Amino acid sequence: MSTQIVDCIVDLQYGDCGKGKVAHHLCKTGGYTHVLRYNGGANAGHTIFHNGKKFITHQIPAGVFFGITSVVGNGCVLDPVQFFSELKMLEEGGVDTKGKIFIAENTHVITSAHKEEDGREGARIGTTGRGNGPAYREKYGRTGKRATEFPELKPYLVNLYDEWFEKKDVKILAEGAQGFGLDIDWGDYPFVTSSHCTTPGVLLNGLPPGAVREVWGVAKVYETYVGSKKFQPEGEVFDKIADVGEEYGATTGRRRQTNWMNMKNLERAIRMNGVTHVVFNKVDVLRTVGAWAVYDKGSKVEFKSEKEMNDFVTNRLTSIGVAEKNIFFSESKDKI
Ligand code: IMP
Ligand code: MG
Numbered sequence: 001m002s003t004q005i006v007d008c009i010v011d012l013q014y015g016d017c018g019k020g021k022v023a024h025h026l027c028k029t030g031g032y033t034h035v036l037r038y039n040g041g042a043n044a045g046h047t048i049f050h051n052g053k054k055f056i057t058h059q060i061p062a063g064v065f066f067g068i069t070s071v072v073g074n075g076c077v078l079d080p081v082q083f084f085s086e087l088k089m090l091e092e093g094g095v096d097t098k099g100k101i102f103i104a105e106n107t108h109v110i111t112s113a114h115k116e117e118d119g120r121e122g123a124r125i126g127t128t129g130r131g132n133g134p135a136y137r138e139k140y141g142r143t144g145k146r147a148t149e150f151p152e153l154k155p156y157l158v159n160l161y162d163e164w165f166e167k168k169d170v171k172i173l174a175e176g177a178q179g180f181g182l183d184i185d186w187g188d189y190p191f192v193t194s195s196h197c198t199t200p201g202v203l204l205n206g207l208p209p210g211a212v213r214e215v216w217g218v219a220k221v222y223e224t225y226v227g228s229k230k231f232q233p234e235g236e237v238f239d240k241i242a243d244v245g246e247e248y249g250a251t252t253g254r255r256r257q258t259n260w261m262n263m264k265n266l267e268r269a270i271r272m273n274g275v276t277h278v279v280f281n282k283v284d285v286l287r288t289v290g291a292w293a294v295y296d297k298g299s300k301v302e303f304k305s306e307k308e309m310n311d312f313v314t315n316r317l318t319s320i321g322v323a324e325k326n327i328f329f330s331e332s333k334d335k336i
Pocket of ligand 1: 127129
């Protein structure tokens with residue numbers, strides 16, 4: 001009998017919180033046999049600093065940077081054009097991808113028609129235009145196409161039952177895309193993406209609940225959102241945060257709207273996803289701006305210093321069961 005262990009990375013806000021960095025860190029230290037992308041399509045943009053070089057991946061999981069078998073799971077939708085161009089980009093950047101990248105054979109495919117439709121109709125939500133919504137709609141409408149129908153994908157296909165259960169003991173790092181605030185069920189509908197960005201979304205890729213061990217929730221010390229709804233309040237400080245934080249989307253280059261962190265949303269995301277570890281990124285940004293605040297219980301709470309804010313947040317998280325030693329405040333682009 002083989003065993004299955006899964007550690008998950010879940011974005012607690014609206015995407016772009018630095019999941020790629022956490023994935024990169026865990027890949028170095030976790031002894032994983034697989035890295036699994038469990039939701040989303042080419043709408044994601046993971047920025048990874050590897051050996052001093054910046055890489056942006058959209059479809060391919062971070063494991064490939066460490067020679068770990070990387071799987072695009074059936075919870076995702078896959079754009080073959082983007083997939084092959086990314087393979088090429090990685091190879092040209094000196095990353096060996098041979099025999100390391102796989103696609104679940106029951107993954108649905110994003111076609112050029114999906115991208116055209118999303119480009120035409122996506123403005124209402126402010127989508128990335130990558131065909132995500134139309135591809136999932138066809139999947140659930142039972143008119144979509146699975147990866148098995150595309151000969152060029154054949155060399156990459158795997159059956160996830162065989163991969164997880166038939167070969168050997170597996171230890172999987174499950175890397176999500178987007179975030180809890182964009183989740184199809186728990187996000188601010190309709191300003192959401194079309195997939196499950198949650199810990200349960202990991203399980204949809206053929207994994208049993210009991211396999212889940214650690215759940216790493218990733219947040220920023222302020223919030224950002226890209227899309228059509230109004231998110232950023234009035235006030236110069238928010239533009240400053242966006243400037244200092246270089247808040248531009250990795251996929252579309254759009255400027256992200258910013259706001260203070262919302263404690264209720266954060267708590268909800270931590271509890272519903274069963275988060276065991278929390279990484280707060282971009283602490284250095286608020287330090288440079290010189291302002292610290294959160295929304296809590298319907299009003300804004302301001303802090304005089306970084307320490308005061310971190311203590312407040314840490315106390316709240318420990319009160320809902322996150323161990324203090326598992327809470328990290330990070331200020332570096334390439335480590336936790
Ligand atoms: P879609 O996922 O392209 O359909 O876009 C739906 C919403 O999710 C839009 O507001 C997008 O800006 C947002 N979104 C999609 N992918 C990401 C991401 O990787 N980071 C941040 N926002 C995203
Ligand atoms: Mg991103």
